[in-house]
Amino acid sequence: MVRNVNKPTSRRVATSDDLEVSAYLEIAKEKGGQEPYSQQDLPGDRETVVIIDFGSQYSRLIARRVRESRVYCEILPYDVPWEQVAPLKPRGVILSGGPSSVYEPDAPLTPPWVFEKRMPVLGICYGMQAMAHQLGGKVVPGTKREYGHAVLHQNTADASLFRGLPPSIPVWMSHGDQIAEPPPGFKPLAYTDNSPIAVMGNDRGLIGIQFHPEVAHTPQGKAILQNFLYDICGCKGTWTAGNFVSEGIERIRKQVGEGKVICALSGGVDSAVTATLIHRAIGEQLTCIFVNNGLLRREEPERVLNTFQRNMKLNLSYVDATERFLGRLKGVTDPEEKRRIVGEEFIRLFEREATHLGKVDFLAQGTLYPDVIESRAPESKASAKIKTHHNVGGLPKQMQLPLLEPLRYLFKDEVREVGLTLGLPEEMVYRQPFPGPGLAIRIIGDVTPEKLEILRGADWVVMDEIKAANLYRQLWQSFAVLTDTRAVGVMGDFRTYGYVIAIRAVTSEDAMTADWARLPYEVLARISNRIVNEVPNVNRVAYDITSKPPGTIEWE
Numbered sequence: 001m002v003r004n005v006n007k008p009t010s011r012r013v014a015t016s017d018d019l020e021v022s023a024y025l026e027i028a029k030e031k032g033g034q035e036p037y038s039q040q041d042l043p044g045d046r047e048t049v050v051i052i053d054f055g056s057q058y059s060r061l062i063a064r065r066v067r068e069s070r071v072y073c074e075i076l077p078y079d080v081p082w083e084q085v086a087p088l089k090p091r092g093v094i095l096s097g098g099p100s101s102v103y104e105p106d107a108p109l110t111p112p113w114v115f116e117k118r119m120p121v122l123g124i125c126y127g128m129q130a131m132a133h134q135l136g137g138k139v140v141p142g143t144k145r146e147y148g149h150a151v152l153h154q155n156t157a158d159a160s161l162f163r164g165l166p167p168s169i170p171v172w173m174s175h176g177d178q179i180a181e182p183p184p185g186f187k188p189l190a191y192t193d194n195s196p197i198a199v200m201g202n203d204r205g206l207i208g209i210q211f212h213p214e215v216a217h218t219p220q221g222k223a224i225l226q227n228f229l230y231d232i233c234g235c236k237g238t239w240t241a242g243n244f245v246s247e248g249i250e251r252i253r254k255q256v257g258e259g260k261v262i263c264a265l266s267g268g269v270d271s272a273v274t275a276t277l278i279h280r281a282i283g284e285q286l287t288c289i290f291v292n293n294g295l296l297r298r299e300e301p302e303r304v305l306n307t308f309q310r311n312m313k314l315n316l317s318y319v320d321a322t323e324r325f326l327g328r329l330k331g332v333t334d335p336e337e338k339r340r341i342v343g344e345e346f347i348r349l350f351e352r353e354a355t356h357l358g359k360v361d362f363l364a365q366g367t368l369y370p371d372v373i374e375s376r377a378p379e380s381k382a383s384a385k386i387k388t389h390h391n392v393g394g395l396p397k398q399m400q401l402p403l404l405e406p407l408r409y410l411f412k413d414e415v416r417e418v419g420l421t422l423g424l425p426e427e428m429v430y431r432q433p434f435p436g437p438g439l440a441i442r443i444i445g446d447v448t449p450e451k452l453e454i455l456r457g458a459d460w461v462v463m464d465e466i467k468a469a470n471l472y473r474q475l476w477q478s479f480a481v482l483t484d485t486r487a488v489g490v491m492g493d494f495r496t497y498g499y500v501i502a503i504r505a506v507t508s509e510d511a512m513t514a515d516w517a518r519l520p521y522e523v524l525a526r527i528s529n530r531i532v533n534e535v536p537n538v539n540r541v542a543y544d545i546t547s548k549p550p551g552t553i554e555w556e
């Protein structure tokens with residue numbers, strides 16, 4: 001059981017894929033927009049496993065491991081009623097870990113349908129304890145808290161869960177309570193030094209494991225999960241990007257009918273995949289709107305136009321609003337004010353473009369599964385505001401459209417696979433996140449066309465060298481920042497007085513935390529050398545070695 005572990009602060013991270021549109025969507029939802037994909041839309045033959053969430057910090061990781069095993073799964077709260085689960089036709093259930101003890105007054109319990117429906121169940125950590133407790137076993141506080149690595153020894157050689165594995169394997173534990181007596185009909189299947197019953201199971205496919213198979217510290221964890229999914233639940237692993245695409249196309253056609261759809265393109269992967277999939281399904285009925293706010297990277301607008309307009313022949317409204325955005329940003333130095341202006345202008349332009357299209361029936365958005373999970377978790381809303389990633393204040397409220405969110409149940413890596421399956425260029429599919437307010441929040445101080453030119457030049461060099469060194473995909477983000485500091489330098493025999501460029505490169509899983517990347521000195525040297533030589537008005541380059549926290553990824 002995971003006790004006393006701080007829950008990660010899950011602040012929703014917006015990127016250019018969803019930034020400004022999301023504010024607009026809040027309004028659309030309030031005004032009667034509906035969630036287009038309910039679970040009822042799932043095809044009946046899709047192999048599905050349900051993960052019951054007891055509040056573990058690892059529930060999402062369990063889901064990712066299951067999906068990586070090509071089995072579709074959904075994370076549902078522990079009090080979900082059967083009526084909501086039934087349309088999924090689950091082949092099995094996984095009970096997550098969680099921070100509670102079964103003896104706490106309000107301890108979450110497994111919903112009764114899990115046992116009544118007689119399907120296979122894998123209880124992990126707290127999930128095992130809840131199962132033992134509810135089915136008549138005995139859970140007690142362990143003599144000592146077990147946290148970290150342990151060696152698991154099997155009692156028998158024939159448990160399906162351990163098929164293909166050696167008799168003893170390293171596992172990762174994190175629990176205080178443990179099983180003293182398994183419920184009637186259950187046998188102890190494995191033990192560790194501190195947990196005499198570390199695994200238990202019965203003949204009906206109900207299994208409890210005290211360790212965490214989903215974390216990397218349990219090296220054979222994925223094999224164990226796959227034994228549960230394939231051998232015990234009988235899944236074949238049919239959840240593939242190709243299947244998702246064909247099912248998705250069917251579903252979009254059914255939902256949209258003869259209707260018209262609009263979609264904002266940002267150049268990011270989520271909106272690109274959303275638009276491409278919908279275009280595959282309904283062709284001309286989709287119109288995309290691409291607003292060039294003048295704050296994009298070098299060649300970015302051309303790339304978007306090339307991919308979608310010239311290659312894919314998608315209906316694309318291109319709005320070059322550079323002057324308008326830069327006009328509104330003139331003299332503005334406050335980062336939050338920059339965000340507010342960019343967000344607000346975007347909505348105005350988007351809405352204006354949309355009205356040119358006549359009647360529109362749906363608004364497409366690249367919402368992903370982590371957003372869906374997070375929006376259900378009440379504790380995720382309680383974090384302090386560090387930056388406004390999207391803005392609701394002062395937006396026009398006239399439009400109300402139902403949402404079309406075909407990626408709503410996908411993780412980012414699945415979205416990328418779908419993008420590749422749809423034939424999107426790798427460059428677009430693996431693009432690093434880019435913030436909605438674009439280069440405006442990478443120029444410290446006021447934003448001018450001259451500064452944008454300088455930053456674009458420096459950014460181009462960073463990208464070029466990072467890609468040449470084959471580091472692009474390993475980094476969460478890598479970019480240049482134009483500081484408002486100037487320094488004295490010497491070039492030839494002359495004094496220079498130029499800007500300082502900062503380089504930022506970070507590794508991260510989800511942008512909630514990030515570490516500065518240990519870029520090789522040679523790469524840093526090439527970047528620095530090229531920037532001071534190729535970019536006018538810059539004579540110094542610094543490397544930002546701050547992690548997040550206490551820094552943030554962007555400088556503003």
Ligand code: XMP
Binds near residue numbers: 019
């Ligand atoms: P920070 O700077 O908060 O960034 O550590 C976390 C992630 O969010 C991106 N970011 C933004 N995305 N609008 C966006 O669409 C914004 O205003 C914004 N600010 C930061 C940032 O690039 C990083 O991926």
